[in-house]
Amino acid sequence: MKKHVLVFVSALCATTFASIGLAQGDAAAGQAKSALCATCHGADGNSALAVNPKLAGQNASYLMKQLADYKSGARVNPTMAAMAAGLSDEDIADISAWYASQEPTLQGADPESLELGESLYRGGNSELSVAACSACHSPSGNGNGPAGFPSLGGQHPEYTLIQLKAFRAGERANDDNAMMRSIVERLTDKELEALASYVSGLH
Template identity: 50%
Template structure:
């Protein structure tokens, strides 16, 4: 009887602290300010602002929480999330995850090198293939909160790799991206960034 009671109390307790799942419809009503940089459907038209459309919900939620807490510094987002609660962030993440990303086009002269890095890595530098975490079509691994790269702006990807390489961005699990980016040359970063812009 005691074990049953303890199990019941633990279950109630866990249920009580669990956050509700994100609601995409509710999220749409909370993204008016976001649209200024990321566009209404999450397909930003400016290369230095990331496309959020089609991004993994778990990844988006982690980034929003990291930005809000200061674990990830994004000057353009300063104060934007201050008044949003956990449910708001979950709803916004669900909304953008529900949208379809608009693909870009890779620069033709960058495709060969970019594809090689993305699919095979750079063995002599100890750089693993991007497909290991981001998938063959760049859709990421949602359950692990590994981001989708398919269609992302090359400018944003290159900037992000550069920040990881310098340690300016450091909210990657087990320093995976910092380790990889620090081994890539500027030309390699640019090529793989161009490649993922058109990847689908």
Template identity: 55%
Template sequence: MNKWLVSVSIVLAMVVSNAQAAGDAAAGKAKSGTCLACHGADGNSANAVWPKLAGQHPSYIKKQLQEFKAGARKNDLMSPMAMPLSDQDMDDLAAYFSGQAQSPGVAAADQVELGTKIYRAGNVATNVAACMACHGPSGNGNPGAKFPRISGQHAAYLEKTLKDFRSGDRANDNAKMMQNVVNRMTDKEIAAVAQYLQGLR
């Protein structure tokens, strides 16, 4: 049993070390010039329809860049930006933006009660799963599973993203996990969850 635990610990340490060493944040900063107009110099976008990249998991950033490049995720602005990027470019950009501090957001007070309920408990009556089951109690996600950090994200971006999953305009979620959840959500629930998450820290 002890040998097994030691072996697992060594493998996990190697995986974490490799994940951390994958990108060079300084190189990512140097390569981020084309990202700044939309996502901000520190990854905190000024326009609420563009996502904050600051503090996002590097594994998730890289996954999205790869999928923009491959066409699995489509966006008229991002797809052409991702096309010339190499895997190392993606690793470097992910390392840079993940290391930046996310600016805090504020939730609309009238949306917090419903948003909290849906995020933490779902809606049993309509079979909507609790968001925190995958994204965690504090909205920090799960980097190993490539579930993004969603706490502090712009409400407008989150609301659009959820509606895109619901309509099928976005379909790059693993095993349709997001699509299956959001298909059962109302516009009111989506707006409330997005507001709640904008203020979650």
């Protein structure tokens, strides 16, 4: 049964990857439209505050979905809902293209939790039916753009941990087929912390 769950998750990643097209947008237009976003996320998408995500280098398709979800209420965040409310589909595509074209700043993982984080990210945990994170987010942490799976490499570990815990608590529920929630609900705080730290050092 455990093996079947792991295979199912991998197959689901592949199916989603094949079914979603690449997002299109005008990065130059997006630069101008992202001026207000820079307040929290930085002019080039490399946020200075660890609780605000880096957007630089993020997959455009993922950014588009998140902005659309904020706008529709599928992803709950009052600040982002207000920011996205006035954006057209074209605005969302352009802003996403701009941030996707930027280079993320890199950082290193905590050496104390490196082994645990790497083990979970690359191999999962068959005893808990937890698939390897790399199956959807790629071995390098760059995600799968056409499938809408986000890049995790270089992201602030603090932000990543907040999102992992939000998925586990059900506070964030805009993951297709509850994929993230079904995985992180099996993991401890220590394991989530190790994963958040590990992916921050990927590139």
